[in-house]
Structure formats: C-alpha cells, structure tokens
Amino acid sequence: MAGVRTTRPLPTDLPAAPAHVRRNQALLAAGAVALAVLFVITLVTMDLPPWSRVELGIKRNAMPLLRGLVRPDTQVFGLAWKSMVETFFMAILGTALGAVLAFPLSFLAAGNLLGGTRWALPGKGLLVAVRTFPEIVLAVIFVAAAGPGPTAGIMAMGIHSIGYLGKVFSDVIEGIDRGPMEAITAAGGNKLHAFLYAVVPQVLPEFLSNVLYRFEITLRAAAVLGMVGAGGIGLPLIQRLQFRRWAEVSMLLLVIVAFIIVVDAVSSRIRRRLV
Amino acid sequence: MSRISFENVEVVYKTGLKALKGVTLEIPEGQFVVVVGLSGAGKSTLIRTVNSLVVPSSGRVVVGDVDVTRARGAALRAARSDIGMIFQTFNLVKRSSVIRNVLAGRLGDLPAWRGVASAFPRADRAYAHDCLERVGIPEKAYVRADALSGGQQQRVGIARALAQRPSVMLADEPVASLDPPTSHAVMRDLKRIAREDGITTVVNLHFIDMAREYADRIVGMRDGLVVFDGTPAEASDDAFEEIYGRPIDDKDLRGA
Amino acid sequence: MLDAGLPRPPRAGAIKSWLTLAAVAALIGLALRQTNFNLPALFTGAYDFFRFFGRMAPDLTALPQIWGPLLQTIQIAYVATVIGSLIAVPLIFLASANTAVNPVTMWVARTLLTVLRSIPDLLWAAIFVAVLGLGALPGVVALTFFSVGVLAKLGSETVEAVDPGPLEALRAVGAGRNRTIVFAVIPQIAATMVSYILYVFEINVRASVVIGFVGAGGIGVLLQTYMGFFDYPGLGTLIVVVFVVVLAIDGFSVWARSRLI
Numbered sequence: 001m002a003g004v005r006t007t008r009p010l011p012t013d014l015p016a017a018p019a020h021v022r023r024n025q026a027l028l029a030a031g032a033v034a035l036a037v038l039f040v041i042t043l044v045t046m047d048l049p050p051w052s053r054v055e056l057g058i059k060r061n062a063m064p065l066l067r068g069l070v071r072p073d074t075q076v077f078g079l080a081w082k083s084m085v086e087t088f089f090m091a092i093l094g095t096a097l098g099a100v101l102a103f104p105l106s107f108l109a110a111g112n113l114l115g116g117t118r119w120a121l122p123g124k125g126l127l128v129a130v131r132t133f134p135e136i137v138l139a140v141i142f143v144a145a146a147g148p149g150p151t152a153g154i155m156a157m158g159i160h161s162i163g164y165l166g167k168v169f170s171d172v173i174e175g176i177d178r179g180p181m182e183a184i185t186a187a188g189g190n191k192l193h194a195f196l197y198a199v200v201p202q203v204l205p206e207f208l209s210n211v212l213y214r215f216e217i218t219l220r221a222a223a224v225l226g227m228v229g230a231g232g233i234g235l236p237l238i239q240r241l242q243f244r245r246w247a248e249v250s251m252l253l254l255v256i257v258a259f260i261i262v263v264d265a266v267s268s269r270i271r272r273r274l275v
Numbered sequence: 276m277s278r279i280s281f282e283n284v285e286v287v288y289k290t291g292l293k294a295l296k297g298v299t300l301e302i303p304e305g306q307f308v309v310v311v312g313l314s315g316a317g318k319s320t321l322i323r324t325v326n327s328l329v330v331p332s333s334g335r336v337v338v339g340d341v342d343v344t345r346a347r348g349a350a351l352r353a354a355r356s357d358i359g360m361i362f363q364t365f366n367l368v369k370r371s372s373v374i375r376n377v378l379a380g381r382l383g384d385l386p387a388w389r390g391v392a393s394a395f396p397r398a399d400r401a402y403a404h405d406c407l408e409r410v411g412i413p414e415k416a417y418v419r420a421d422a423l424s425g426g427q428q429q430r431v432g433i434a435r436a437l438a439q440r441p442s443v444m445l446a447d448e449p450v451a452s453l454d455p456p457t458s459h460a461v462m463r464d465l466k467r468i469a470r471e472d473g474i475t476t477v478v479n480l481h482f483i484d485m486a487r488e489y490a491d492r493i494v495g496m497r498d499g500l501v502v503f504d505g506t507p508a509e510a511s512d513d514a515f516e517e518i519y520g521r522p523i524d525d526k527d528l529r530g531a
Numbered sequence: 532m533l534d535a536g537l538p539r540p541p542r543a544g545a546i547k548s549w550l551t552l553a554a555v556a557a558l559i560g561l562a563l564r565q566t567n568f569n570l571p572a573l574f575t576g577a578y579d580f581f582r583f584f585g586r587m588a589p590d591l592t593a594l595p596q597i598w599g600p601l602l603q604t605i606q607i608a609y610v611a612t613v614i615g616s617l618i619a620v621p622l623i624f625l626a627s628a629n630t631a632v633n634p635v636t637m638w639v640a641r642t643l644l645t646v647l648r649s650i651p652d653l654l655w656a657a658i659f660v661a662v663l664g665l666g667a668l669p670g671v672v673a674l675t676f677f678s679v680g681v682l683a684k685l686g687s688e689t690v691e692a693v694d695p696g697p698l699e700a701l702r703a704v705g706a707g708r709n710r711t712i713v714f715a716v717i718p719q720i721a722a723t724m725v726s727y728i729l730y731v732f733e734i735n736v737r738a739s740v741v742i743g744f745v746g747a748g749g750i751g752v753l754l755q756t757y758m759g760f761f762d763y764p765g766l767g768t769l770i771v772v773v774f775v776v777v778l779a780i781d782g783f784s785v786w787a788r789s790r791l792i
Contacts, residue, residue, distance in 0.1 A: 328699065328702065328703060351705075352705040352706070352707060353705065354705070355703060355705035356704060356705030357705075359703075360700070360703040362696065362699070364696050366696035366697050366699060366700035367697065367700075368697045368718050368719065369719075370718045370721075371718045375714075375718075379700075379701060379704060379714045380704055382701065382704055382706035382710045382714065383706055384705075387707055387709060390706060390709075390710035390713065391710055391713050432700075435700070435704070439704060445703075
C-alpha cells in the first residue's frame with residue numbers, strides 16, 4: 001500500500017458492502033448501460049446521412065462559414081441594427097401583452113383566491129395547452145390572419161407567453177401568505193382593499209421578476225419568428241442563410257448575440273434587486 | 276513522527292491585517308500541542324501555515340525535512356498528504372457514505388487516475404475500514420455522512436485524516452460545535468490515536484480546562500504573537516489572563 | 532378611514548416607482564409606433580384565426596403519417612441531450628470559479644458558454660441546415676450546441692454554490708483538482724444535475740418539434756407540409772399528438788425530478 005510509514009500491521013480483511021449498497025450500485029450501473037444501449041440504437045435507426053455526404057457538406061460549407069464568421073460584413077450593420085431594434089420592440093410588446101392577459105387568468109388558475117378550485121383545473125389545463133402549442137405555428141397562423149410583419153409575431157409571442165406567465169403567476173399566487181389579507185378584512189376593509197394592499201404587494205416583485213425572465217426568452221423567440229414572416233431580424237437572417245452569405249450572416253448573428261447578452265445581463269441585475 | 280519548525284513566520288492578509296507577527300516555534304516529534312487564544316489571535320492562521328492552506332508572507336515552516344512554504348504543485352500535494360487535518364465544521368461530503376469520506380484520505384497517496392475512477396486497491400479499502408474501527412464506528416461505514424451525530428461526524432473526520440498515514444495532525448477547533456461529553460470523548464480519541472501512532476499533533480482550542488487536560492504543551496497566542504509557551508502545570512489562571520488580556524470566566528471552560 | 536393617521540411613505544420610493552412605470556409606458560408606446568402594431572387588422576384577423584381552429588378538427592387518417600416523424604423528433608432530442616450533457620460537464624467545471632484550472636481558461640469557457648446560450652434553438656437549426664443540408668443531422672448538432680449552452684449555465688451556478696468545506700478538506704489531504712471534483716463536488720451536485728438534464732430533455736423535445744420548419748428533421752417538417760397544403764384537419768391531428776407527447780414527457784420529467792430530491 002502506498003505511503004506507508006509506521007510499523008503497525010496492515011489489516012487484510014475487507015468487510016463486504018451491505019446488500020442495499022450493492023443493489024443500488026447494480027441499479028445505477030444497469031441504468032447507465034440501458035441509456036448507453038438506447039443511445040446507440042437511436043443513432044443507428046435514426047436515418048442519418050452517410051458520412052461521405054456529411055463530409056462533403058462540411059468541406060463545402062465549413063470553411064466559408066468560418067471565414068465569414070471572423071469577418072462580419074460591416075455593410076449590413078445598419079440593416080442588422082434596425083431589424084434587431086424592431087425585434088426588441090416586438091419582444092417588449094409580446095411580453096407586455098402576455099403579462100396583461102396572463103394576470104387575470106392566473107388568478108383563475110390559482111386555487112386559493114377567487115374562492116374556489118372550480119376554475120383551477122380547467123384554468124391550468126388551458127395554460128398548459130397554450131404553452132404546448134408551438135409558437136411558430138401560432139406565428140404562421142397570425143401571419144395568415146393579420147398579414148406578414150411584426151404584428152403577427154407580437155400576437156404569437158403574446159399568446160404563447162400567457163402559457164408560461166399564467167402558470168408562474170398562479171404558482172406565486174398560490175404561495176402567498178393569507179395573513180395580511182385577513183388582517184385587512186379584520187380591520188374593516190373590503191375585498192378590493194384586501195386585494196390591493198395585501199395581495200398585490202406580495203406578488204408584484206415576483207411577477208415582475210418573471211416577466212423580465214420571460215422577456216429574455218421572448219427576445220430569442222422574436223429573433224427567429226421572422227423566419228416565417230412574423231417580423232424582426234429572422235427574415236433577413238434566413239434569406240442570407242439560404243444563400244450562404246456567411247459574412248452577412250455573421251454580422252447579423254453578432255448583433256443578435258450582443259443584444260441578447262446585454263439584455264440578459266441587465267435583466268439579471270434588475271431581477272436580483274427585485275426579489 | 277515529523278517535527279514542525281516555525282521560523283519567524285509572518286502572515287499579512289491583503290486587507291493589511293497582520294494575522295501573525297513573527298512566530299518562531301519548534302515542535303518535536305510526537306508532541307501533542309494545544310494552541311489557545313481568543314478569536315482573532317492567530318490560531319487558525321498559524322495552524323494553516325503548516326499545510327500551506329495559508330502561505331506566510333515571510334519566514335518559513337518546515338515539516339520533517341520539507342519546506343512547505345516553498346513547496347508547489349505535486350511536491351506540495353505530497354507534503355499535504357503527510358499532514359492530516361480536522362475541522363470545526365467537520366467538512367465531510369454530506370451526501371457520500373462514511374467509508375467514501377474516509378477513503379478520500381487516501382487520495383493524496385494514490386495515483387490520480389485511481390482517485391478519479393474511484394478504483395481503490397483492496398489494501399487501501401481495508402485500511403479505511405480499519406481507520407473507522409480505530410475511531411470506534413466501524414458499523415457506520417455505509418451510512419450517509421449527514422445521518423450521523425456531530426461527534427460521530429468528527430470521528431469520521433479523524434478517520435479520514437488517519438487514512439492518510441500522516442506524521443502530523445492538525446485540528447482547528449475540532450470540538451467547538453459539540454456538547455461537553457462528546458467533546459471530551461473526541462479529544463480522548465484524538466490523543467489516544469496520536470499517542471499510538473506517534474503523530475505530532477497541533478490542536479486549536481479555546482477551552483482552558485480542555486487545554487490543560489489533554490496537552491503535552493500549551494502555546495498561548497495573542498494578537499499574532501506567542502505570549503505563552505509551557506506545560507499545563509505552568510498554565511495557571513494568571514497565565515491565561517495574560518494570554519486573553521482579560522480575566523477568565525465560565526465561558527472559557529468546557530466543563531464535563 | 533382606513534389610512535387616517537398613518538405615517539406617509541418616504542417620497543423617494545414612490546417617485547422611483549412612478550418613474551419606472553412612466554418609463555415602461557413610454558417604452559411600450561415607442562414599441563407600438565416602431566413596429567406599426569396594427570390592432571385593427573388583428574380584430575379582422577381574429578375572426579380568421581378562430582376559423583382556423585374550427586377547421587382543425589383532427590383527422591385520424593393522418594395518424595400513420597405522423598408516427599415516423601414523431602419518433603424522429605424524440606430521437607433527435609434524446610441524442611442531443613446525451614451528447615450535450617457529456618460535452619457540458621467538463622465545460623461546467625472549467626467555467627466555475629471554485630473548480631476552474633486558471634483564470635484564462637475560466638474566462639474563455641464562460642464567454643463560450645454565454646455565446647452558446649444566446650443563440651435560440653431554431654437559429655442553431657437554421658445555421659446547421661445551411662452547413663449540413665436538410666435532415667435530422669443538422670437538428671441533432673444544432674440542439675447539441677443549444678443543450679450545452681443551457682445546461683452549462685445551470686450547472687455552473689450549481690457548482691459555484693456548493694459547500695466549500697469539503698473542498699478545503701481535500702486540498703488539505705493533498706488531492707489534485709480532478710480528484711477533488713470527483714470526491715467533493717460531484718456528490719453535492721449529482722442529483723441536481725440529473726434534474727437539469729431531464730429539464731434539458733424536455734425543452735429539447737419542444738424545440739425538436741419545430742426545428743423541422745427550417746428543415747432540420749422531425750415532426751416540424753410535417754407541420755410545414757400540412758400548412759403548405761392547407762391540410763387543417765391533418766394539422767389539427769398533429770397538434771393534438773404533439774400536445775399529448777409533450778405533456779407525457781413533461782409529466783415524466785416532473786415525476787422523475789421529484790424522485791431525485
């Protein structure tokens with residue numbers, strides 16, 4: 001045994017691990033093996049192109065891509081900036097719309113305030129449905145309904161956001177302390193007083209924090225919804241991607257990433273002060 | 276079985292605070308030293324210069340024949356594997372089993388790949404169980420560390436240090452979070468093991484009666500300097516008043 | 532009266548709140564103008580919108596067409612999650628302050644992860660379709676990059692929040708960085724990390740549903756086909772199927788994560 005220094009006799013017997021430990025180790029090993037086997041099976045059955053075709057694609061595109069990445073085309077900066085600003089405003093409106101619509105819905109979906117769990121289950125169900133409906137399909141539908149442009153994107157993001165914001169809001173509402181409400185009713189206030197002075201101050205900081213977090217996500221969504229015509233930087237981006245104009249793509253990407261990084265950082269700062 | 280030498284050790288923190296103002300001490304092999312003093316006197320800093328968790332701003336510390344102050348990288352790790360340490364907050368990995376915590380003590384002596392792969396040789400695993408037995412809790416080997424009582428957790432800490440086969444043991448307020456009967460039990464175990472293996476031991480304590488009961492030698496610190504160095508017999512109440520700079524009271528005694 | 536005789540709140544706080552409110556209102560107003568938000572068109576479009584939903588009564592004969600792409604969608608999500616998790620783990624430890632190797636690699640790792648996290652999933656897909664062509668492969672690669680970004684951010688926050696005590700103890704034992712990570716960090720974060728990986732799988736499934744829109748495989752391709760051919764009943768069926776599957780996976784994920792804590 002390494003590092004031995006004294007003359008005390010070394011022990012030779014090793015007590016066996018108890019049954020439950022060995023069983024847990026076996027289960028863990030079996031689980032890992034199962035995941036790995038599943039992984040290999042998935043890869044094999046997945047209809048991936050043969051390596052030769054992949055290699056061809058990489059050779060043809062990877063070098064120009066990398067070259068374009070390190071040399072963004074400054075000429076499209078103006079377009080990139082303008083589109084990204086539009087994207088930014090789209091996200092603001094989409095998030096605001098979602099927040100405004102989610103606010104009343106969340107009180108319905110939360111079981112504890114409007115005096116009944118009657119609405120809670122269908123309310124939550126509706127929120128889940130809205131959350132699961134792919135945002136991009138919503139965007140396509142709104143483009144068909146309201147014409148291409150930011151309005152369609154805003155509506156799609158607004159409706160989709162209701163799903164998340166509604167759920168999060170209702171969780172916050174369900175978690176509030178009823179004490180202040182009782183105190184106000186005991187002091188003679190009516191339900192509106194209780195709401196304004198006991199409920200709203202408790203839930204507002206967390207609501208706002210979640211709205212900001214949702215805004216970070218919505219901004220990312222806004223950047224891509226343009227690909228189906230719903231406004232923002234998505235359309236110029238996908239056009240240039242399809243024509244493989246990598247230097248221009250690079251500039252657009254740069255602007256998008258920079259915007260998102262800044263917004264994320266500012267949003268994190270504010271959220272930390274809020275909660 | 277290594278001696279410890281402090282040669283004019285000074286520690287100045289980045290904030291400008293002088294934690295140690297020039298400490299020179301010789302601790303011979305196998306001695307059980309208790310360092311006493313108020314919080315902020317420099318006890319923790321002193322003990323951490325021995326395994327270089329705190330690096331002196333000037334002066335040096337020699338353990339055995341290794342200058343730990345100059346050691347870096349692999350040499351430092353080798354030096355540290357020879358020095359066991361137990362902590363006031365035990366510093367066990369709560370979610371791991373007791374035996375895995377003890378085995379961690381072998382990490383300094385084994386090749387890196389064995390540690391990463393948790394491929395401990397049979398001899399090392401047997402030794403870890405033996406260390407647990409020496410601190411009296413062999414049956415707890417496969418229990419999660421945070422399911423143990425405070426006293427038992429500290430014993431695991433001792434077992435972990437023991438597993439290193441150290442020639443020096445450091446203990447930073449090892450019993451401060453334990454109740455009186457448990458702290459005495461832990462100190463007794465520590466002293467017994469140090470004596471059985473001839474390990475040079477340095478313990479920080481702030482209980483006067485415990486210092487007198489367990490130490491071979493008491494070192495008193497105040498404001499970063501050694502103000503007392505003698506046997507428990509010489510450590511009278513007046514001497515402690517000198518060390519603390521104030522009269523002693525009940526809080527300074529552990530009791531039974 | 533309710534608040535008679537109460538001390539007035541400090542003026543600074545009230546002013547700040549009103550100012551913020553005004554700023555937000557101004558921002559919204561500006562946004563409305565800059566985007567030419569067309570509310571009237573919306574109301575006329577709303578009628579069309581609800582008509583769409585009416586026409587989307589599910590058509591069960593479309594089901595056989597759906598299973599194949601649906602399976603591919605889940606496969607893409609699974610592969611991307613596995614590979615993404617494997618790649619993310621070393622990056623997480625490089626990027627966390629308490630397990631980093633040195634400040635330079637830490638900074639590089641952090642920057643890389645920030646950029647990865649800032650690119651939306653659909654954008655990743657569009658980029659890789661342009662490089663690798665249509666099909667499931669660009670989808671897998673795209674979601675892998677996406678997964679690394681999301682997982683690494685979550686993981687790094689967890690790693691930086693671990694109890695530093697055991698790490699100090701292992702330094703004192705003489706263990707190097709990697710051994711310290713295995714013995715002192717991983718046991719503290721394992722359960723949380725598995726929980727995050729399940730979460731990433733969840734969002735990968737959702738993402739995988741739509742990346743077909745840009746040609747990256749999965750059920751999104753079918754989605755686009757149905758919309759292109761105005762096959763609303765088929766679209767309805769597809770959406771219901773997607774709904775059920777995502778719900779099932781969400782439910783499984785929530786259950787599994789609750790078992791972990």
